Amino acid sequence: xxxxxxxxxxxxxxxxxxxxxxxxxxxxxxxxxxxxxxxxxxxxxxxxxxxxxxxxxxxxxxxxxxxxxxxxxxxxxxxxxxxxxxxxxxxxxxxxxxxxxxxxxxxxxxxxxxxxxxxxxxxxxxxxxxxxxxxxxxxxxxxxxxxxxxxxxxxxxxxxxxxxxxxxxxxxxxxxxxxxxxxxxxxxxxxxxxxxxxxxxxxxxxxxxxxxxxxxxxxxxxxxxxxxxxxxxxxxxxxxxxxxxxxxxxxxxxxxxxxxxxxxxxxxxxxxxxxxxxxxxxxxxxxxxxxxxxxxxxxxxxxxxxxxxxxxxxxxxxxxxxxxxxxxxxxxxxxxxxxxxxxxxxxxxxxxxxxxxxxxxxxxxxxxxxxxxxxxxxxxxxxxxxxxxxxxxxxxxxxxxxxxxxxxxxxxxxxxxxxxxxxxxxxxxxxxxxxxxxxxxxxxxxxxxxxxxxxxxxxxxxxxxxxxxxxxxxxxxxxxxxxxxxxxxxxxxxxxxxxxxxxxxxxxxxxxxxxxxxxxxxxxxxxxxxxxxxxxxxxxxxxxxxxxxxxxxxxxxxxxxxxxxxxxxxxxxx
RNA sequence: CGGGGUGUAGCGCAGUUUGGUAGCGCAUCUGGUUUGGGACCAGAGGGUCGCGGGUUCAAAUCCUGCCACCCCGACCA
Numbered sequence: 001x002x003x004x005x006x007x008x009x010x011x012x013x014x015x016x017x018x019x020x021x022x023x024x025x026x027x028x029x030x031x032x033x034x035x036x037x038x039x040x041x042x043x044x045x046x047x048x049x050x051x052x053x054x055x056x057x058x059x060x061x062x063x064x065x066x067x068x069x070x071x072x073x074x075x076x077x078x079x080x081x082x083x084x085x086x087x088x089x090x091x092x093x094x095x096x097x098x099x100x101x102x103x104x105x106x107x108x109x110x111x112x113x114x115x116x117x118x119x120x121x122x123x124x125x126x127x128x129x130x131x132x133x134x135x136x137x138x139x140x141x142x143x144x145x146x147x148x149x150x151x152x153x154x155x156x157x158x159x160x161x162x163x164x165x166x167x168x169x170x171x172x173x174x175x176x177x178x179x180x181x182x183x184x185x186x187x188x189x190x191x192x193x194x195x196x197x198x199x200x201x202x203x204x205x206x207x208x209x210x211x212x213x214x215x216x217x218x219x220x221x222x223x224x225x226x227x228x229x230x231x232x233x234x235x236x237x238x239x240x241x242x243x244x245x246x247x248x249x250x251x252x253x254x255x256x257x258x259x260x261x262x263x264x265x266x267x268x269x270x271x272x273x274x275x276x277x278x279x280x281x282x283x284x285x286x287x288x289x290x291x292x293x294x295x296x297x298x299x300x301x302x303x304x305x306x307x308x309x310x311x312x313x314x315x316x317x318x319x320x321x322x323x324x325x326x327x328x329x330x331x332x333x334x335x336x337x338x339x340x341x342x343x344x345x346x347x348x349x350x351x352x353x354x355x356x357x358x359x360x361x362x363x364x365x366x367x368x369x370x371x372x373x374x375x376x377x378x379x380x381x382x383x384x385x386x387x388x389x390x391x392x393x394x395x396x397x398x399x400x401x402x403x404x405x406x407x408x409x410x411x412x413x414x415x416x417x418x419x420x421x422x423x424x425x426x427x428x429x430x431x432x433x434x435x436x437x438x439x440x441x442x443x444x445x446x447x448x449x450x451x452x453x454x455x456x457x458x459x460x461x462x463x464x465x466x467x468x469x470x471x472x473x474x475x476x477x478x479x480x481x482x483x484x485x486x487x488x489x490x491x492x493x494x495x496x497x498x499x500x501x502x503x504x505x506x507x508x509x510x511x512x513x514x515x516x517x518x519x520x521x522x523x524x525x526x527x528x529x530x531x532x533x534x535x536x537x538x539x540x541x542x543x544x545x546x547x548x549x550x551x552x553x554x555x556x557x558x559x560x561x562x563x564x565x566x567x568x569x570x571x572x573x574x
Numbered sequence: 575c576g577g578g579g580u581g582u583a584g585c586g587c588a589g590u591u592u593g594g595u596a597g598c599g600c601a602u603c604u605g606g607u608u609u610g611g612g613a614c615c616a617g618a619g620g621g622u623c624g625c626g627g628g629u630u631c632a633a634a635u636c637c638u639g640c641c642a643c644c645c646c647g648a649c650c651a
Contacts, residue, residue: 012600012612013586017644037643143575146644261651279651299649317575318648333651361651388649481609515611522611533610542610 001473003508003520007044010520020216022455023148025464029524031472038145038153045524046451048472050156053447053454054135056187056469057158060180066131066160071113073137077103079112083423090314094139094153106139111420111442114161119426122163128428128438129169133160135447149452150408151218156448162441165430167417170439174206174415177443181210181411184445188454189467190410195221196231197412198303210411212453217406224395224402233404234303236389237396242275242295245356250371255359257368261333263296266368270359273297277359278352278372280335282319282327282344285311289319289327293337294349294386296358301388308347308383328363336361336369337378346380353382410450416440458547464525465547468570475505475563476526480514480533487536494530494541494556501574503563522546528566530559 009030017034018024026032031046042050058068077095080086086093086105094106107113114132122130138157145153162173178194185192190212197209209232211221223230231237260269267274277296282289283305290309294300306313321332327344328335337346337360352358357371372378391404420426421438430436451470458465468474475498479491488509495507506526508517514533521529531542535553543552543562554562567574 009584011585015585016580016587019645034643143648263651266651281651302648318650320576324651328651331651335651478610483609511609513609513611513613515609515613517612518610519612531610 001506003476003506004510006506008520008524009043010523018148020147020150020452020456021459022150022452025455025459025523025525026148026452029464031524032149038142038151040149040152040154042448045472049451049466049470050447052470052472053188053450054156054158057135057184057445057447060184060187061133061158061160063183064131064176064180066133066162068134069132070134070136071107071110071117073107073139074104075107075110075113077105079116079424080105083112083420085112088312090312092140092142092314094141107136108138108140109442109444110134110136110159111161111416111440112424115420115424115426115440118163119421119424122426122438123428125165125428125430125436128163128165129173130163131160131173133158133443147218147452149448152448155446158445158447160441160443162443163421163426164439164441165428165436167439170415170417170441173441174413177413177441178208181413181443181445185210185212185410185450187469188450189458189469190450190454191457192410193221193223193230193405193407195223196235197409198232198235205417206415208413209409211407212410212450212457213405213407214453214456215406216456217408219407219409221405221407222389222391222393222402223405224398224400226400227395227398229395229397229402231389233389234301236402238298238301238385238387238389239394239396240298240351240387240390242351242354244354247356249373249376250357252372252377253370254362255368255370256366257334258366259333260366260368266296266359270370272359276355276357278337278355280337280361282324282335284317284319284323285309286315289323289341289344290347291327291335291337291340291344291380292347292349292386293352293360293380295351295355298351298390299388300386304386305347308386328361330361330363330367331365334361334363334365334367336363336372337380338369338372339363346378347386348374348380348382349386350382350384351387408449408453408456409446410453411445412443414442416442458525460547462519463523466525466527468527468566468572471504471525471527473504473506473526474567475503475528475530476508476521477505478508478514478517478521478529478531480517480531482509482511484536487532490536490539490541490556491532494532494559497560498563503574528563 011028014024015027018027031043032040034040077086093108096104135158139154142153145151164170192210192212195209197207220233222236260266263274274297278293279296281292306316324332327341353374360369360372362369393402395402418437421440426438427435455464477491477494479487481487498505527546529544539555540553541556541559543554543559564574
């Protein structure tokens with residue numbers, strides 16, 4: 001490609017809307033443009049990177065005998081009603097109607113549609129296992145789209161679905177995908193961790209997430225530095241414990257606490273540790289009001305709560321002032337587990353039952369109660385674990401101290417079990433002619449998000465530093481002065497030779513000053529730069545690897561060897 | 575959904591307090607000089623000031639309704 005022809009609108013200044021490095025750089029490098037919030041167009045350079053990642057995904061999926069197909073993004077509501085997710089997916093689903101008022105959605109994921117397409121044709125155990133995938137645009141009306149390609153409402157995803165005879169087959173397929181994913185993200189150059197995930201709206205049992213590490217990542221994970229335990233913070237088992245305290249249960253006491261609402265304020269007021277309080281959080285779940293008691297020094301894990309309540313996540317809301325007043329009889333800040341309205345359901349984290357003489361809200365404005373005790377003063381439904389894991393908690397596997405880290409979820413694998421096959425009646429006949437329900441798996445790679453995640457890990461002050469495997473072009477030939485005949489000639493010659501060897505190369509033939517060309521080359525992150533300058537007539541060029549300081553003055557032939565070298569270093573074919 | 579902020583040329587911004595003919599830098603176009611790290615000189619083009627309503631002789635500026643975009647929070651009891 002000649003740069004003079006390339007549609008690459010780079011920006012000197014950062015658009016004010018961007019926050020993350022990946023977002024800023026994708027915009028500045030002319031790789032994407034925003035259409036509306038959370039929806040982007042991929043420009044030529046950006047789209048080349050997308051396709052590079054897609055092809056890596058494609059190759060690794062094909063390697064495990066998954067077959068590519070392509071489905072419509074638009075889906076009829078009927079199938080979603082059959083699985084129950086027309087309701088459960090909630091407001092994240094883009095919905096629309098056709099001219100006959102029939103309901104559709106823009107597919108946020110495709111379990112139903114894949115199940116539907118095979119259920120009519122796959123009828124025998126001989127046709128299983130089966131693994132299908134597609135690379136396609138997905139739609140989710142995110143609460144808050146942000147960070148460019150990281151959290152969009154329209155994004156490119158690879159989704160694979162596996163169909164097996166039994167649980168064992170499903171697990172086999174699961175671990176095959178796991179391995180394939182490790183290869184995919186390794187080839188993309190990513191530093192990633194595989195962690196246990198929550199299956200959430202997807203349903204099913206086991207699930208793992210592939211997290212590309214990043215300090216500004218949206219997903220928080222807990223991991224054990226000693227053993228292999230790692231999980232998202234939502235999923236992580238919280239092993240925090242309280243030893244049964246010994247000693248007398250003291251008489252409870254009503255204390256005037258004017259305008260003292262937060263745990264911080266209370267700690268100061270009572271001059272005791274936050275672990276001596278029990279906080280009561282009030283939630284609204286559809287028409288029901290739910291109160292939850294947890295130790296004052298800990299945070300609630302809403303995902304665990306949602307699971308216990310058996311409702312979709314979007315139906316759980318923190319109660320507003322009015323509901324709190326109705327449920328507790330007090331203003332916000334004084335809720336407690338005693339004397340709640342009858343209708344209020346009370347859940348208690350198991351640690352609370354082992355605490356002694358703690359402080360709770362009195363359900364009366366400006367009052368708390370001292371020396372409260374579970375069992376004597378109030379009772380509720382005891383739940384083993386409702387807490388969010390924290391750095392410093394013990395590993396549930398080996399008792400070492402857990403660490404926390406951040407990253408972006410670029411892939412996930414799920415064991416779905418029979419949730420969809422049952423609902424949509426995907427069955428087959430076994431050897432005995434008996435009808436059986438298929439076991440399914442669902443496996444996603446966020447292609448566009450992976451591109452953003454790569455930039456998060458590969459950039460410097462000057463721009464992107466693409467790994468060779470996903471770079472939009474491998475080499476850029478910078479002709480310093482296009483007015484100099486010998487420079488243009490050498491540039492053209494190298495351009496042709498590299499092209500003929502299948503190297504993807506940009507020739508910067510623009511009549512710009514050298515500085516402009518260098519800045520652009522660095523911004524768009526081409527891994528290898530060959531500068532053709534003053535010594536062109538001696539067949540000498542400059543060889544630079546993006547992100548490294550080293551500049552070599554070598555002959556054009558040596559430059560070829562160097563390029564070959566770089567390819568081999570990354571396990572690519574020259 | 576709640577809170578905050580912003581909307582003026584492709585990008586970054588000033589102008590709004592105190593109403594009076596729309597500005598700056600970068601980018602773009604023309605001519606010239608320049609050519610190894612985002613050049614210089616001269617000239618030019620480009621705006622329904624987010625949209626609607628109102629006040630006024632006069633509105634980017636004041637009032638009002640809406641919309642869009644960004645940030646923070648979904649952490650508090």
